[in-house]
Amino acid sequence: MTVNIDLLGVYLLPNMLDGDYTVIVTPKYVAYGCFQPSVLVVAGADVLEFNMAPLPVALLQSGPPMAWYYSLVSRRILALDEIEFAATSLVMVGQNDMQDGESSRMVLVGPACLRCAELFGVVTQVEWSVSPSTDASIEVERGMVTISDGAPVGSKFTVTADVGAFVVTKSVTVYSAEENPLVGIWTGLDTDNVNRLVTTSSGEFAVTVNPYGNYQDYWGFYTFDVATGDVELTADGANQVAPDGQGTGTFIINAAGNLVLESICLGKWDALTQSLIKNCEHEFQRLP
Structure with a gap:
């Protein structure tokens, strides 16, 4: 059991194989969600870095x-x-x-x-x-x-x-939806797909596959061409990303008003491994 022994982020991990551990967590804020702290082990062997989200x-x-x-x-x-x-x-x-x-x-x-x-x-x-x-x-x-x-x-x-x-x-x-039809908050139609895609008129995006609180998986900037349907999403920060991600492809707004991304791989959540895995071709419904 992990015991918080200091409100500023000092934790005691007792009864480990190599003895007790004292861990100091130094938070660093990142955009669009939570911070990923650095973990410094003062006593004991190496401990894997982990994610916490106490403050969005x-x-x-x-x-x-x-x-x-x-x-x-x-x-x-x-x-x-x-x-x-x-x-x-x-x-x-x-x-x-x-x-x-x-x-x-x-x-x-x-x-x-x-x-x-x-x-x-x-x-x-x-x-x-x-x-x-x-x-x-x-x-x-x-x-x-x-x-x-x-x-x-x-x-x-x-x-x-x-x-x-x-x-x-x-x-x-x-903004104008005619000039930029991508702007909005979108949710994947497949429950095993991307839960939330946020795109702004200033060219920002953020992807959340498996949400909790205000957490987001990765984020960055996007460019697009309405005439050709080309779109490119470039991530510049992340809590976690899916392997073999692909941000270059095409988009359409179909007859139902849904956003369809083709040849783009944003990932999905795998319950077995508790991690993101490769997943391509996405269809999103705009949230009100």
Whole structure:
């Protein structure tokens, strides 16, 4: 049994074959999910590096905006004073990419504790605003953002939630589904396939095969050509990747509105080996 003997990340592993181990975990944040700590063995033989996910990077004000796509799934709510270090751990979730004429409600969320991964809605007095106010408006009491009809593609707006002691902000970008049909949150139709594919108007993507909390497997940037259907996904960070991955191929949006990737191998979860394995050809359904 592993015993946590220090809140800062010192662990005792007793009754091992070569005696007791003292392990120090030094966290390092990575984009779009969890951090993969370095493991230093102070006493004993080598211990394999392992993954932990006590704090999603989405909770960090400096975290990547793509991680803020995640919707609130729990019905539990917290008061502002129940959020540890609220000024830095409170975040705003809602759509990052919106089309003209579209509306999306922004919600303040936070963790029950500093190392808790689950996000809960926060109940507090909030004054909402959006700037610039040209081509965008917001309901000051509900945080419902509306992009005006005809708002230029590429326009950027800053949504601000003022809770008195501090403010929380996020950026919203106007895009066109006709110009970039890949933007969105997608889920694989095959339950053994990719659970979540997130793509943004700024050219970011993230893949989650076997999800828990805000964890994501790997992420990076993508390029595409609407005329030819060519697409290329290039990963530049990962918690784990599937072997023999292939990011270059083609895409189509079929009659059902699903995203079909051909000649692209994003991987899938293998329950027997508890790891990612090679898997190609993917079809995704857009999540609302």
